[in-house]
Amino acid sequence: MLIDANHLHLNLQGQTILEDVSLHLAAGEIYGLLGPNGAGKSTTIALLLGLYQADRGDLKLFDTEPRDNVALHRRIGVMPEHAGFYEWMSANDYLVWYAGLYGGLLQPVDSLLQQVGLEATGHKPISQFSRGMKQRLGLARALVHGPELLILDEPTNGLDPRGRREIHDLLLSLADERRVGILLCTHLLDDVERLCSRIGILDRGRNVAEGSLPELLGANRSGRRYRLRIRGVPDNQQLPPDLKLLRRDGDWWHVEISPTMAADPSRVWEDLLVHGWQYTEIHAESGGLETLYLQLTGAATDKQEEAA
Amino acid sequence: MKPSSLIAQKERGALLQNQRGLAWLLAYSGILSAFALLLISNKELSLLDNAQIVYMMAGTVTAAGALIAVIMGADAFAGERERGTLVPLLTAPVSPAQLLMGKALGLVSAWLLMYLLALPYLWAVGAGGQNLLQAIFYLALFGTPVVLGFGYLAMALSARSGSVLSSMLTSLIVLLFSASPLLIGPGLRNSVIGKAIDAVNPFSGALNTFDSVIIDSAPFSGQLARLALVLIWLSITFLAARVTARHPNFR
Numbered sequence: 001m002l003i004d005a006n007h008l009h010l011n012l013q014g015q016t017i018l019e020d021v022s023l024h025l026a027a028g029e030i031y032g033l034l035g036p037n038g039a040g041k042s043t044t045i046a047l048l049l050g051l052y053q054a055d056r057g058d059l060k061l062f063d064t065e066p067r068d069n070v071a072l073h074r075r076i077g078v079m080p081e082h083a084g085f086y087e088w089m090s091a092n093d094y095l096v097w098y099a100g101l102y103g104g105l106l107q108p109v110d111s112l113l114q115q116v117g118l119e120a121t122g123h124k125p126i127s128q129f130s131r132g133m134k135q136r137l138g139l140a141r142a143l144v145h146g147p148e149l150l151i152l153d154e155p156t157n158g159l160d161p162r163g164r165r166e167i168h169d170l171l172l173s174l175a176d177e178r179r180v181g182i183l184l185c186t187h188l189l190d191d192v193e194r195l196c197s198r199i200g201i202l203d204r205g206r207n208v209a210e211g212s213l214p215e216l217l218g219a220n221r222s223g224r225r226y227r228l229r230i231r232g233v234p235d236n237q238q239l240p241p242d243l244k245l246l247r248r249d250g251d252w253w254h255v256e257i258s259p260t261m262a263a264d265p266s267r268v269w270e271d272l273l274v275h276g277w278q279y280t281e282i283h284a285e286s287g288g289l290e291t292l293y294l295q296l297t298g299a300a301t302d303k304q305e306e307a308a
Numbered sequence: 309m310k311p312s313s314l315i316a317q318k319e320r321g322a323l324l325q326n327q328r329g330l331a332w333l334l335a336y337s338g339i340l341s342a343f344a345l346l347l348i349s350n351k352e353l354s355l356l357d358n359a360q361i362v363y364m365m366a367g368t369v370t371a372a373g374a375l376i377a378v379i380m381g382a383d384a385f386a387g388e389r390e391r392g393t394l395v396p397l398l399t400a401p402v403s404p405a406q407l408l409m410g411k412a413l414g415l416v417s418a419w420l421l422m423y424l425l426a427l428p429y430l431w432a433v434g435a436g437g438q439n440l441l442q443a444i445f446y447l448a449l450f451g452t453p454v455v456l457g458f459g460y461l462a463m464a465l466s467a468r469s470g471s472v473l474s475s476m477l478t479s480l481i482v483l484l485f486s487a488s489p490l491l492i493g494p495g496l497r498n499s500v501i502g503k504a505i506d507a508v509n510p511f512s513g514a515l516n517t518f519d520s521v522i523i524d525s526a527p528f529s530g531q532l533a534r535l536a537l538v539l540i541w542l543s544i545t546f547l548a549a550r551v552t553a554r555h556p557n558f559r
Contacts, residue, residue, distance in 0.1 A: 049399050051558055070403045078399040084392025086318065088326040100314045101400040141396060 001026055001060075002149045002181040003048060008057035010047060010205075017043050018205045021057075025198075027148070028179040030171065032186065032196035036297045040205040041185045042081060045151055048183070049078060061149070074102060077147030081154045081185075083138035087127035091118060091137055094126060095144055102145035116140045117166050131158035139167065143174075150174070153185045168194055189289050199289075203297040216292060225291070226257040226265055227283040232276060242268050311402040312409035319414020323380075323421070332376055336422060339372045340365075340429045347433045358437030363522040365433045366443045366451070367515050369426040373419055373455040374483055374511070380418055381462025382476035384411045385556045386469055394558050408463070408553040412546070415459040419452060439522045446521050450514040450535065453542035457510060458483055460545035467549065467556040486511035510541035 003025040010018040018040050025031045035041050046052050047059065050066035059066065066072055085094055092109050099105040105112070113122050116136040121129070129137065135158050142150055155171075156164045172195060174180040186192060192199055192213075199216060201209040209216050229252045230243075239245055239253075242261045246254040257265050272279050309317075323329035347361045356364075388394035397407060427444065434440040461482060465475035486509050496502050506512045513534040520526035 046558070049395075051395075051398060051555075070401050073399055073401040076399065078396065080392065080395040082392040083396070086322065086326075086393065088321070097314060097318060098396070098400070100309055101311050101397075101402055 002062060003031075003183065004058075004060045004063075005044075005048065006058045008044075008047060008054045008059060010043065010052060011055050012043075012052075016205060018047070018054075021202065021205070021207050022210070023048075023183075023200055023207075025149070025181045025183055027181050028175050029198060030175050030182040030184055030196045032184050032192035032199045033202065034186070034189070034192060034199060034293060035202035038204075039202040039297070041202055042153060043205075044202065045080075045153060045183070045185060048151065049076070074145060075148045077142035077145065077150045079138045079142040079150070079152045079155055081157075083134060083141070085126045085134065085137065085141075088125060090123050090125055091129070091140075092122040094137075095140060098141055099144045105144065106146045112140050112143065115143065115170065117163065132160065132163055135159055136163070136167075139170075148180060150180055150182045151185075152182065154187065155184065156186070156188060156191055164191070171195055189293060193289055201293060201296050208296045209292070213289060217288070225284070226268075227254065228257075228279050229254055229281045230272060231278040231280075240268075240271055242271070310406070311400070312406040312413060315397075315402070315407060315410020316413035316417065319380075319411060320417050323414075323418050332379060333421070333425070336372050336376055337425060340368065340426060343368045344429045344433050358434060359439050359523045362430065362434035362437060362439060362443045363518050365426075365430055366447045366518045366522065369422070369430070369447060370451040370454055370511070370514055370518075371487065373422045373426075373451060374458040375480075376422060377415060377419065377455045377459030378462045378476060378479040378483055380415055381459040382466050382472050382479055384415075384463045385467040385553065386472040386475050387466070389556075389558060390472060394556065398556070398558055404554045404556075405550065408549055411463060411553075412456075412460065412549070415456060415463075419455050419459075422455075423448065423451070439525065442521050442525075443518070446517055446531075450517050450531075450538055453538040454510050454514045457538070457541040457545040460542070460549045464545065464548035464552045467552040470557065483511075508537070510538045513537040513541075 001024060003023055005021065005023040008018055008021045009016070021040065021044060023031070023033070023044065033041050033044065043052065047054055048061065048066060050069055050072070053067050061072060062075055064072060086097075089097065091113060095109050095112060096105060099109075110119065110122060113119055116139045118133060118136050118140065121133065126134070126137065135155065139152070139155055142152065150171075152171075156167050159167060168191070171182055171184070175182055182195075184191065184196060196213070198212055199210070200207060201216075227246070229249075231251050231253070233239070233253050239255065242258045243255045244258060246256055248254070257268050261268055269279075323333065344365065347356065347364060350356045350361070385394065388397060402410075426447070430440065430443055430447075434443060458479065462475055462479035465478050466472070469475040469478070488505070497506065506516070517531045517534045520530060521528075
């Protein structure tokens with residue numbers, strides 16, 4: 001197991017930042033860590049990298065504790081969310097310099113730059129790089145020493161669709177061919193759906209879900225949506241709280257069953273029968289990762305953040 | 309190459325290849341040029357004798373060096389954090405001691421460069437006088453620990469504080485406080501409090517030595533207590549930097 005984190009708790013300045021967080025990552029696996037802003041994703045990464053010490057819980061990377069463990073850094077490649085560089089250097093010079101901290105480059109710098117799509121830009125000063133190019137350079141920096149574990153925080157931010165696809169392919173090949181374990185922290189659910197074999201969702205410092213995508217969607221039946229048409233509802237009739245009116249079409253009322261009832265809609269059918277309302281055209285659909293994510297992390301939280 | 313040597317190499321690059329580093333060196337040279345011009349014009353008017361001018365120039369080099377060292381020290385960790393380059397350093401196989409050593413060596417290189425830049429100015433104001441060589445020697449012996457000490461103090465604060473600005477301002481306040489006995493004039497300086505501050509103040513220690521050896525031609529043996537003072541200052545500040553740099557503030 002590359003990462004074996006169990007029941008981690010972390011308090012910073014009297015505030016609980018992480019509470020009972022667990023995370024496990026094996027070689028060759030890509031794990032997607034999701035959560036709204038402030039959920040504790042970056043703090044979890046900092047804890048994994050030994051930059052913080054957990055107050056409680058058990059944390060091992062490659063079967064050793066990460067805190068003050070400099071030797072462990074040789075096995076891990078890190079791409080922080082806000083990746084900076086010494087901008088007066090060229091990309092070539094920077095990578096050669098950074099690789100020197102690990103004892104030198106494992107492959108020619110040109111081939112490394114080519115791997116992340118930065119060929120022919122190696123001699124340019126980093127100050128002239130676009131945001132997307134810096135993201136690619138950040139990934140090259142994380143790969144400079146051939147790590148067994150990659151920890152990537154928002155690696156495809158600022159990349160165009162083609163760039164994102166190239167990075168996806170690179171990460172998939174690293175996991176498949178070199179058995180690199182990848183912890184991917186992102187807000188881009190498409191990235192997670194495409195790349196990750198396992199997913200963990202954090203909300204307010206707590207694990208709210210963990211598993212493969214089919215497992216999570218299967219376990220969370222409330223992610224399903226039911227739409228139906230009902231008839232026979234008197235004009236001045238208030239609908240039960242479990243039903244939301246979408247539109248009216250003559251006698252037919254198009255309604256949706258509330259997400260809280262969607263896991264077990266049988267009570268809704270009983271309600272409809274009790275009222276003597278006729279129902280038809282039931283349309284059920286699986287909510288997908290986005291619906292699941294919004295339900296588990298609370299759309300209200302996101303709305304508050306957007307307003308702020 | 310060792311990680312600490314690589315980091316020191318990068319620090320030298322930041323000073324000599326980066327526009328900001330070159331701007332600070334230019335500012336340092338500007339201060340020395342302006343001061344040298346002022347002293348030479350006073351010398352020509354016979355308002356100051358040669359030894360006094362050399363003493364003042366040595367003091368200016370120490371003060372300007374300490375100022376640049378504070379700026380560099382404040383940038384050492386907080387600047388890396390603000391630029392997003394601290395986490396890649398902390399997650400590389402570099403121990404905190406190696407990281408600090410690299411930064412410290414970078415500061416030594418910067419001071420060496422500033423010292424070399426100061427030599428033509430000292431020669432320009434002091435050529436022809438008998439104590440120019442003493443000034444050059446004692447500037448190295450006493451100026452080095454004072455300047456580096458202020459840089460390490462700023463590094464210690466930089467590793468803990470939230471920003472370059474806050475660590476720089478705090479270090480500058482300490483520097484200003486250290487220089488205060490010289491600013492308040494001889495009357496207050498001879499008071500009990502003035503004497504007490506003078507006795508433990510590394511900046512005063514260096515300047516009082518410059519005064520003794522350059523103006524009064526005092527022997528080296530009379531400077532041992534002050535040498536101990538500036539070396540203790542250097543040791544304490546480096547130790548403080550080692551303690552805070554063990555787990556620097558990275559967010």
